[in-house]
Amino acid sequence: MKGRCKICGREAFIKLHYPRMYLCREHFIEYFERKVQRTIDRYHLLKRDDWVLVAVSGGKDSAVTAWVLNRLGYNVECLHIDLGIGDYSKRSREYAERQCRELGLKLHVLDVRKLVGHGIGEVRTRRPVCSYCGLTKRYLMNKFAYDNGFDVIATGHNLDDEASFIFSSLMNWNVQYLAKQGPKLEGKGKMVGKVKPLYELTEREIALYAVASGIDYLVDECPHSRGAVTLRYKAVLNGMEEERPGTKLNFVKGYLRNRELFERKLEEMELRECRVCGMPSSGEVCSFCRFWGLEKPLDLRVRTRVEEGERGEKEIG
């Protein structure tokens, strides 16, 4: 790296492609955090006094989300869901615990195996693993946030995730997926709102921020990962990005400007309350309780909204 920081002239730590510039470590961190704050402001993701639950997996995206929101002064607690996928989950959990310890953030852990009796990948079902894993994570995240009065859930989705999801939905014309994508999903009733503070940051920038900030994270992919398909679309987008920097960001922003085209396809589903757990459901029993055969609701309440200085870790399940 031969360049010099655009701000201070010191030796560069990173060369950004879009906008094109060199930055030193310190000014890259400043740039990155300002960009997250701008994303939060532009899309009205968070209010100053919101109580934010960050879902941390052990990977870089969620760790950086928690770290930056904390640095920007938001009230953050973290939730790790232990999926019970053998060694992979064990290592994920260790990373999440270490990250929160280093950040001084309160970490809650939900253990899927203890909660529903089986880890992900341990049940016989025709439903694909990634499908019921996603269902389980979404349910637990929301129920935990709701039970404990969090105002909003923040996830680590980044620009590459969003661009490739929109891209793949278009290539396959899965237009029903295109009605509600975006940096913010408003809460409603027992559905807690969800936000994506890293919406406009690339995977590369996030990885570099983690390195610059000394955040240690798990690189391994989940053994059930259906990575192949997603990675293919990411590779195509990266090729186009290389030829024309800014392609991904402009593509995603263009989608947001035109999202209304797809909204009309969305049939407003009438949601009622699950007979078992009382959470929102399209049927009599919600898909979580149905899939796991639950007969009484999970109680995920913990004492939270920690006082300043009081830190710790608590496991439920």
Added chain:
Amino acid sequence: MKGRCKICGREAFIKLHYPRMYLCREHFIEYFERKVQRTIDRYHLLKRDDWVLVAVSGGKDSAVTAWVLNRLGYNVECLHIDLGIGDYSKRSREYAERQCRELGLKLHVLDVRKLVGHGIGEVRTRRPVCSYCGLTKRYLMNKFAYDNGFDVIATGHNLDDEASFIFSSLMNWNVQYLAKQGPKLEGKGKMVGKVKPLYELTEREIALYAVASGIDYLVDECPHSRGAVTLRYKAVLNGMEEERPGTKLNFVKGYLRNRELFERKLEEMELRECRVCGMPSSGEVCSFCRFWGLEKPLDLRVRTRVEEGERGEKEIG
């Protein structure tokens, strides 16, 4: 090529990727022509007694369109527009003339320079060359077809053209372009309908059909070609097609199934008649007459609907 024809077992002439099969020269020709007929039937492109004007440029796509429609028994005459782009137009015209002579098809030629006083690329204007060239071609094609009572205009657009156009419109969110794309544009008033019989055939298949049928065509790109951008998108699609054969066709078919999403964006423009030429126009004077500063209408009428056996060539302008 080691394969054997799927139908007759003779040495293969081509390996198709989607559907995957080897065919000999004869059965490839049969396959190709049946596929064009199926496209015509599926999208109701032509009626048996339609008088069809094929716009021939000298290139492979339009030559194959004229050839196949003729082989399938449709009433075809051809129109070549001499754009007046130096040597390129000269060679294009020679190829178009040779193609029609060999096919025994009646060819009409419109000479832009004689009609409006300048060739394409010879006027000083801030409007990009490709933009006013397209405008000129579309106008002349339609006016010629209308003046001479053709029922429909057939163009050589192929699957690669259509897929890359839709792809680029989506990547750049030019959604207004996505309202009316498709194999058929219905005629209305003085706008003659347009159809694309090669809508579901790839560039590769068309080039191979031309070779198999001994059709000679101009390979050169127009010197004004804005090929770079289009070619980039075509390359991306070809990459995806290679990884998953059928990608282009499924992408285009998916678009057609979902086109209504974009139709609502289309404001029905109130068309009136151009004060100069009487053709449809959004303003008082149509963009063709305005751009070329015409003060009286072009008269493009010729005696046409030739009797069987009467062949020839006539130039207007």
